[in-house]
Amino acid sequence: MTVFEVVIGIEVHAQLKTNTKLFCGCSTQFGDRPNTNVCPVCLGMPGALPVLNRRAVEYAIMAGLALDCDVRHTSVFSRKNYFYPDLPKGYQISQYDQPICLGGHLDIRVDGVKKRIGITRIHMEEDAGKLIHQGSDTIAGATHSHVDLNRACTPLIEIVSEPDIRTAQEARLYVEALRQRLVYLGICDGNMDEGSLRADINVSLRPVGTEPFGTRTETKNVNSFRSIERAIHSEIARQTQLLTAGERIVQQTRQYDEATQTTRVLRDKEESHDYRYFPEPDLYPLVLTTQWIDTIRAMLPELPEAKARRYRDAGLSEFEIDVVLTEPETSQYLDQCIAAGAVPKDAAKWVVGDLNSVLKETKQSFKESKITPAGLVQLLGLIQSGKLSGKMAKEVLEKCVQTGQLPDAVVAASGATQISDTGELVAVVDRILDANLDVVEKVKSGKTNSADFLMGQVMKETQGRAKPDLVRRLILECIARR
Ligand SMILES: [Zn+2]
Structure with a gap:
């Protein structure tokens, strides 16, 4: 029996965290009343002209630099022509043969081993609107559908990976690492529930040891880490079964259905020539000066990999590092504790352990935690001087998180200190x-x-x-x- 190797490439669409849309001044606020954040430009009215959002360009440059891409001095916007009710202009403004970034990479750790995933390109584009179907999940079978154009023209970057991914686990790790990096950069909120980050997953199989790629399918808009893994597992199983039975894979665009945990065909895959791409006549080519790119490079925040190295050197375990780096505000909290004089390992133990769980219980985030980093450092001091046992400190911590008092005040009020006399x-x-x-x-x-x-x-x-x-x-x- 033929044994197959799985080949996966992923296109991630990330919504940039700008206040306004890519080519007009409308708000990008999520959840506003339908069709309230619209204007002649994003409604596709005849004669309305797009004006490029400078901040969106800055964010795209930041993404490129953080993924070790070559940020191109000249890139070009193109029209991608297709018809769909959520696309009022009848075309999407995107980038085609001259994207803003080329060639980069992102390292992931698979069971402790580093693996490098190549990035082919990053391009900028506008999002489409949103269709809300009545009587069915899809347009087929719906009695009628509503169109909400609030999201139309929202700035996106599409990050295209090389076909370097081999398993569902690697795919998940890649998207997780990518999301983490964009969130740390502050250019994407990473909120997959709201569609701020979605993945298109290309899967193909080839007999182990052979070079040419098999025919691939693309599963569109997968919007959770769990669904990414499940969609890939299901697609591998489906293709393996077909190939083993001597049948051919049809190049298709598919859709993942969480209810059945399988993918189903959406349409036969279109080729790029189907879109009749041509340069957008209403926009100049985008020209970036070296000086601008360098200014942005100098302002990049410390990225997760560098933070992880710093924490590792300070003696944190890999588990602690993973938890601390999950959200930027957690590592920011830890860094503030360290800056206030805490031993990194001691502070991390509390941040990852008891403080983390107490905050979850009281539905506080690290950012709005009622015990400040300075407060936690005070608590660590009380433990170190022997005034509090670990168990007592936990109780004091709970009080602090509930009341916003400092540990010293809680201890003074209760009179409960450890007897070390x-x-x-x-x-x-x-x-x-x-x-x-x-x-x-x-x-x-x-x-x-x-x-x-x-x-x-x-x-x-x-x-x-x-x-x-x-x-x-x-x-x-x-x-x-x-
Ligand atoms: Zn608008």
């Missing part, structure tokens, strides 16, 4: 030993495990405020003296 503890230990002479004998006869029971009694007596390692030492010392 030896004299005070020895008195308690002696009392417990007197009350449990049989256990003391057991420990003396070598059953040191029985000391755990005595420790439990001391902790109970002190309401958990005693320092555990100190208690254990004192119990053993007191027994030895008897």
Whole structure:
């Protein structure tokens, strides 16, 4: 039986986080009333002329630089002609043979091993509007459909990967890494639910060891990480079955259906000549000066890879690094703790662990956390000086997150600090030993495990405020003296 190799390439459409649209001044706000953010330009009225959004160009340059692309000094907008009810002009303004960025790469880690995914190109284009179908999920079968043009002309970049991806897992990791990078750059909100980031996935199979690519299918607009993996698994299974049965793959555009977790055919794949591309006569070629590109390069924020390296050097585990880097505001919080004097590893333990879960419980984000980085650093200080045990610190943390008080204030109000005063503890230990002479004998006869029971009694007596390692030492010392 023929064994097949899977070849995957991905086109990611990312919505740029500009306030206004790509060629007009209308708002890009998500969720506004349908057809309120529109004007003659984005409605495609005759005679209305597009004016390019400078910020969108800046963002596209930032994406290119952050993905090690060659940012082109001249690029050209083209008309991509097709008819659909969500496209009032009858064409989409896109870039075709002269995109803004060429050739780059993004590294992913697959089971701990680095893999480089090539980026073919990045081009700028406008989004289409949105159709809302009644009586069916798709236009086929709908009784009627509504058109909302608020999204028409929203700025997008399309990032096209090389066919370097081999598994569904790699595909997911690639889109995750790409999303993370765009969100860190601050140029895309990465919100897949709202369609700010969507992936078109090209899948083909070829017999292992052969060079030529098989016929591919493209699954459009997959908008969650889980769906990306599932759509690919389903498409691999479908193609494998066809090829094994001696049938041919038809080049198609397909759609992923979450309900059945399979892909279904949308239309036979069009070729680029079907779109009758030609240069957009209403826009000049886009010319970027070296100086402008260099200015943007100098303003790029620290990217996830560089942050990960810094955290690794500071002793954080890979798990901690992953959690901290998931959202920029989490790593920003950690960085503020470090800047305020925290030992990175100690602060990370709380940021990833207890603080993370307490914030989730109270539905706070790191950005709006009621315990500030300075507050967390204060808490770490109380633990380090022995005033709080880990367990007590967790309770103090919860209070801080609920009330917005500083740890010092919470501790002062409750009077609950850890007992690390030896004299005070020895008195308690002696009392417990007197009350449990049989256990003391057991420990003396070598059953040191029985000391755990005595420790439990001391902790109970002190309401958990005693320092555990100190208690254990004192119990053993007191027994030895008897
Ligand atoms: Zn408009």
